[in-house]
Amino acid sequence: MAAAMSDRLNATRRARELDATSREVVDLLVVGGGVTGTGVALDAAARGLSVALIEKSDLAAGTSRWSSKLAHGGLRYIVAGQIGVAWESAVERNHLVRTIAPHLIEPMRFVIPDLPGYPRGNRALARAGFGVADVLRIASRTPAQLPRTRWVGSDETTRLVPSLRADVRGSFVSVDGALEDDARLVVAIARTAASYGARILTHCRALDVARDGARVRDEIAGTELDLKARAVVVAAGVWSGGLVDGVRLQPSKGAHVLVDAAALGSPACAFNVLVPGSRNRFVFAVPRPDGTVQVGLTDDAVEEVVDEPGVTNDEETFLLDTLSSALRRPVTSADVVGRFAGLRPLLGQAHGETGADLSRRHALLVRDGVWVLVGGKLTTYRRMAQDAVDAVARSLGNDRPCPTITLPLVGAGAARVDRTRRLSRRFGSEEASVAAAGETAPIAPGVPALRCEADWAVQAEGAITAADVERRLRLDLVPAWAAAARPYVDDVVAGLAD
Numbered sequence: 001m002a003a004a005m006s007d008r009l010n011a012t013r014r015a016r017e018l019d020a021t022s023r024e025v026v027d028l029l030v031v032g033g034g035v036t037g038t039g040v041a042l043d044a045a046a047r048g049l050s051v052a053l054i055e056k057s058d059l060a061a062g063t064s065r066w067s068s069k070l071a072h073g074g075l076r077y078i079v080a081g082q083i084g085v086a087w088e089s090a091v092e093r094n095h096l097v098r099t100i101a102p103h104l105i106e107p108m109r110f111v112i113p114d115l116p117g118y119p120r121g122n123r124a125l126a127r128a129g130f131g132v133a134d135v136l137r138i139a140s141r142t143p144a145q146l147p148r149t150r151w152v153g154s155d156e157t158t159r160l161v162p163s164l165r166a167d168v169r170g171s172f173v174s175v176d177g178a179l180e181d182d183a184r185l186v187v188a189i190a191r192t193a194a195s196y197g198a199r200i201l202t203h204c205r206a207l208d209v210a211r212d213g214a215r216v217r218d219e220i221a222g223t224e225l226d227l228k229a230r231a232v233v234v235a236a237g238v239w240s241g242g243l244v245d246g247v248r249l250q251p252s253k254g255a256h257v258l259v260d261a262a263a264l265g266s267p268a269c270a271f272n273v274l275v276p277g278s279r280n281r282f283v284f285a286v287p288r289p290d291g292t293v294q295v296g297l298t299d300d301a302v303e304e305v306v307d308e309p310g311v312t313n314d315e316e317t318f319l320l321d322t323l324s325s326a327l328r329r330p331v332t333s334a335d336v337v338g339r340f341a342g343l344r345p346l347l348g349q350a351h352g353e354t355g356a357d358l359s360r361r362h363a364l365l366v367r368d369g370v371w372v373l374v375g376g377k378l379t380t381y382r383r384m385a386q387d388a389v390d391a392v393a394r395s396l397g398n399d400r401p402c403p404t405i406t407l408p409l410v411g412a413g414a415a416r417v418d419r420t421r422r423l424s425r426r427f428g429s430e431e432a433s434v435a436a437a438g439e440t441a442p443i444a445p446g447v448p449a450l451r452c453e454a455d456w457a458v459q460a461e462g463a464i465t466a467a468d469v470e471r472r473l474r475l476d477l478v479p480a481w482a483a484a485a486r487p488y489v490d491d492v493v494a495g496l497a498d
């Protein structure tokens with residue numbers, strides 16, 4: 001089925017489509033506007049199903065904007081012996097890089113240094129892991145942008161990451177996919193779904209779900225309504241357990257800090273640092289195109305699910321101390337410009353998994369006739385959606401094959417992406433449209449985002465509140481950016497009410 005509708009989302013379209021949905025029975029109601037829910041909406045709409053997606057807050061309001069922003073080949077799963085999970089990651093990374101969203105993914109070199117004091121045998125272990133990763137990369141047909149891992153000596157290592165300790169003995173250099181921005185990926189999936197007729201209803205909270213629909217609160221109007229559907233898929237991430245009885249998740253918190261790139265000598269490559277006392281646990285520093293370096297990651301089970309988990313002092317100290325153990329000059333909290341954390345929606349052991357890492361897999365569950373799609377990761381969202389829609393569509397008598405492997409997202413058609421230009425790498429083939437939406441001047445002094453991006457966010461990307469605009473421009477990552485941009489963002493949002 002070809003896309004037949006506009007891919008532009010805005011407040012007027014939302015109000016119109018919410019009203020229409022309240023008076024019809026759609027084939028599929030999706031609950032949750034993260035990467036999983038939008039992926040399901042796109043797949044189902046592209047197979048010809050009528051689809052409505054409800055999201056309690058905004059697109060990518062949950063875990064999907066707090067990821068490490070890697071479209072990765074699953075190296076950590078190889079180390080954990082989970083070759084099947086790594087293979088799925090490598091295959092999906094290939095689809096993303098080649099067809100689905102090439103503009104949003106940059107091949108990133110990761111330097112994995114060998115330092116005095118690291119456990120003996122570590123180098124051989126790493127070589128074996130990278131060997132398997134290379135086999136998966138070649139078998140999944142990922143193109144030359146992600147070349148094979150190689151060993152380089154100390155001079156080359158220091159040239160690649162000048163801030164590393166002078167006694168570095170050399171490093172493996174491996175290449176993986178770095179996402180421009182996870183929230184931008186979700187918005188692109190949602191708009192592509194809208195172009196196939198999916199109704200993207202943000203600020204609509206499911207209060208209660210059943211096999212034939214949901215009781216919903218419109219958080220903008222403050223009203224409640226019932227939406228009816230022939231099938232319901234809950235893709236509410238770590239919140240799924242609170243909506244559907246019998247879904248046991250074991251959320252795990254991952255914290256990151258954003259360090260001013262200058263404090264690390266503005267590295268061109270990412271680098272991994274072994275956590276002292278561990279054999280295969282790393283903290284990694286990934287340069288972002290906005291003058292920051294993202295340092296992560298923790299992995300700690302948590303009991304409480306909150307909307308915006310903050311970064312504790314202990315988490316920040318762990319990340320900075322581990323990183324500093326490999327540096328000539330330590331980084332401190334004074335170098336930190338932003339902090340963020342997310343909750344991984346890991347499957348609980350009640351679903352037959354044994355051991356924490358196994359739950360990186362995804363699962364499609366059915367509880368009282370409601371489908372629940374949980375687990376997985378950003379890189380594999382398309383495969384998760386395919387598995388779910390295969391089953392749901394079959395139950396609705398639709399046997400069309402999954403179309404999403406060859407379905408590019410909005411912005412994916414750029415002949416060439418210039419990664420030195422913000423609009424090119426964030427919007428791909430839509431660069432000119434975004435530039436035409438407003439002024440191309442910075443939104444405020446010292447802030448990387450441009451004014452036209454805020455205008456585009458409300459005109460075409462469904463932003464309704466100031467926080468929605470901040471999320472799309474990623475002003476939410478650095479509080480100083482959000483504060484400086486607030487006057488312009490408020491003006492743009494106020495324009496919606498005129």
Ligand SMILES: Cc1cc2nc3c(=O)[nH]c(=O)nc-3n(C[C@H](O)[C@H](O)[C@H](O)COP(=O)(O)OP(=O)(O)OC[C@H]3O[C@@H](n4cnc5c(N)ncnc54)[C@H](O)[C@@H]3O)c2cc1C
Nearest residue numbers: 032034035036056062063064068070206237254377378379
């Ligand atoms: C720190 C961290 C780093 C990660 N790094 C990577 C990485 O580099 N690469 C990778 O591939 N994966 C990564 N992951 C995994 C990946 O981010 C997640 O698996 C994925 O984003 C989960 O998406 P989701 O759509 O299932 O959940 P979410 O993004 O949380 O979406 C669920 C949505 O449901 C909405 N919702 C909740 N309740 C309701 C309700 N009652 N009504 C309506 N809507 C509701 C929420 O607001 C939310 O927007 C990382 C995860 C974490 C935590």
